[in-house]
Amino acid sequence: MSESVVALFESLVGAEPPHDVPVLFDTACVMGGSIAGLLAARVLADRARKVVIVEPDDLSAEAEPRSGVPQGHQVHTLLPAGRLWIERWLPGVSREAQDRGASLVGPDKQFVGHDDIPQIPDGADHQFLAVGRPLLERLVRDRVTALPNVSVLRARATGLRYGDGSVVGVRVAGPGTGERTEGVLAADFVVDALGRSSRLSNWLGLDGYDQPRLERLESPVNYATALFERRTTFSELDVATVLQLFTPRYPSGGVSVAAATAVEAQQWLVMLMGYGDNRPGRTTDEFRARCSSLTTVLRDVTRGDVTREVVTYRQADSRRRHFTEAGSLPARLVSVGDAVASFNPVYGQGMSSAALHASCLASYLGGGPDLDAAATDFFRLQQVVVDAAWAVSAGGDAARIDAENGTEVPEEVRRQRRLMEHIVGAALIDADVSRAFNNVSYMLRHPSTLFDPELLEKATAATEGAATEGATKT
Numbered sequence: 295m296s297e298s299v300v301a302l303f304e305s306l307v308g309a310e311p312p313h314d315v316p317v318l319f320d321t322a323c324v325m326g327g328s329i330a331g332l333l334a335a336r337v338l339a340d341r342a343r344k345v346v347i348v349e350p351d352d353l354s355a356e357a358e359p360r361s362g363v364p365q366g367h368q369v370h371t372l373l374p375a376g377r378l379w380i381e382r383w384l385p386g387v388s389r390e391a392q393d394r395g396a397s398l399v400g401p402d403k404q405f406v407g408h409d410d411i412p413q414i415p416d417g418a419d420h421q422f423l424a425v426g427r428p429l430l431e432r433l434v435r436d437r438v439t440a441l442p443n444v445s446v447l448r449a450r451a452t453g454l455r456y457g458d459g460s461v462v463g464v465r466v467a468g469p470g471t472g473e474r475t476e477g478v479l480a481a482d483f484v485v486d487a488l489g490r491s492s493r494l495s496n497w498l499g500l501d502g503y504d505q506p507r508l509e510r511l512e513s514p515v516n517y518a519t520a521l522f523e524r525r526t527t528f529s530e531l532d533v534a535t536v537l538q539l540f541t542p543r544y545p546s547g548g549v550s551v552a553a554a555t556a557v558e559a560q561q562w563l564v565m566l567m568g569y570g571d572n573r574p575g576r577t578t579d580e581f582r583a584r585c586s587s588l589t590t591v592l593r594d595v596t597r598g599d600v601t602r603e604v605v606t607y608r609q610a611d612s613r614r615r616h617f618t619e620a621g622s623l624p625a626r627l628v629s630v631g632d633a634v635a636s637f638n639p640v641y642g643q644g645m646s647s648a649a650l651h652a653s654c655l656a657s658y659l660g661g662g663p664d665l666d667a668a669a670t671d672f673f674r675l676q677q678v679v680v681d682a683a684w685a686v687s688a689g690g691d692a693a694r695i696d697a698e699n700g701t702e703v704p705e706e707v708r709r710q711r712r713l714m715e716h717i718v719g720a721a722l723i724d725a726d727v728s729r730a731f732n733n734v735s736y737m738l739r740h741p742s743t744l745f746d747p748e749l750l751e752k753a754t755a756a757t758e759g760a761a762t763e764g765a766t767k768t
């Protein structure tokens with residue numbers, strides 16, 4: 295991977311809001327009011343006289359899970375890259391989240407374990423925002439919709455309207471009123487933020503344009519999440535976020551990942567995840583039993599009274615749509631968030647990816663684009679972000695599934711996976727490797743930085759030294 299791609303990725307992570315920029319659009323429309331759509335609307339608010347978010351769910355309610363976000367009940371943690379980007383563009387979100395009971399968790403209160411081994415501290419001041427997804431979405435939404443030129447239309451996007459090779463409007467229908475009441479919202483620029491179930495590709499195909507190729511990685515994952523009373527205040531906690539990763543050889547009863555975060559309302563949000571046929575407990579008793587058999591810390595955080603029963607979620611695959619390969623697309627149209635790429639949520643990259651997609655949009659619009667041509671430059675920028683997230687999540691899932699199934703892979707793939715095993719192993723015992731690994735996991739740096747020769751040499755030396763020391767003790 296070239297140094298220019300690494301530099302580009304880091305520039306997107308560190309992007310600041312522009313000042314005194316020209317207005318490009320009269321009306322911009324964002325289809326979908328989740329995190330990805332809201333952050334795209336924030337970027338467009340600098341470039342359009344009016345931004346309309348089209349969303350069928352009732353957004354006036356308090357911080358409650360929405361029907362359009364089935365994963366909203368599960369554990370969410372805002373990675374450092376996403377938190378820093380959102381804080382720059384929507385100042386005060388982290389502080390208000392804390393005022394509402396969420397936790398800003400520094401390295402002194404983070405615990406990451408691989409099987410029975412804790413990962414060594416990396417010496418960096420990485421800050422996580424441990425918060426329920428509904429509350430974070432509400433805080434972001436309140437700030438975006440408070441902008442004087444942003445409004446929400448409660449309706450369902452049902453298609454697009456075109457003129458001279460460009461999108462000129464969005465077909466909309468009121469929730470529950472049926473197609474016969476469909477109208478058209480005129481727009482000079484449209485963002486698809488309709489999530490994993492977006493029908494944009496279908497619309498494009500029916501309207502005579504290319505459908506972006508859909509790539510799927512079958513990686514069925516099963517989640518179970520419950521809320522427990524937390525009797526200890528944040529300041530009194532030794533640990534406020536827990537992430538335990540279990541290899542197939544570890545006797546975890548089929549649990550691959552366990553996580554716990556100290557969230558609002560003095561609660562622990564606790565999640566168990568299993569691959570394939572391994573389904574975490576569906577009842578509170580089963581859930582507690584699984585946690586107590588894993589680690590002491592998970593047993594302790596699930597001792598409190600249940601404040602919300604176990605909620606399950608299943609995702610059959612990771613998906614990405616290759617917009618850069620489509621030869622014919624209408625102008626003035628982009629797609630962001632899960633509508634472009636949706637990963638195994640356990641890696642926590644969804645909301646941070648949405649922030650970086652918004653950063654791509656800001657960079658694209660600030661580069662003097664030809665708005666009467668397809669947004670190819672935007673999709674190329676976005677591909678840098680998608681490739682990075684896909685390498686971490688889908689790459690990790692594929693390696694695990696191939697190992698469990700005994701699947702033969704090409705030698706180059708085997709070599710890269712061996713290198714990653716060295717990196718992961720060394721991250722447990724070497725602070726420099728741990729810091730490099732975390733920077734990639736937290737979407738602060740591009741994954742290709744892990745293959746720096748000096749870092750690989752350090753990782754190999756650390757793991758070989760640990761193996762020699764273990765053999766000597768034996």
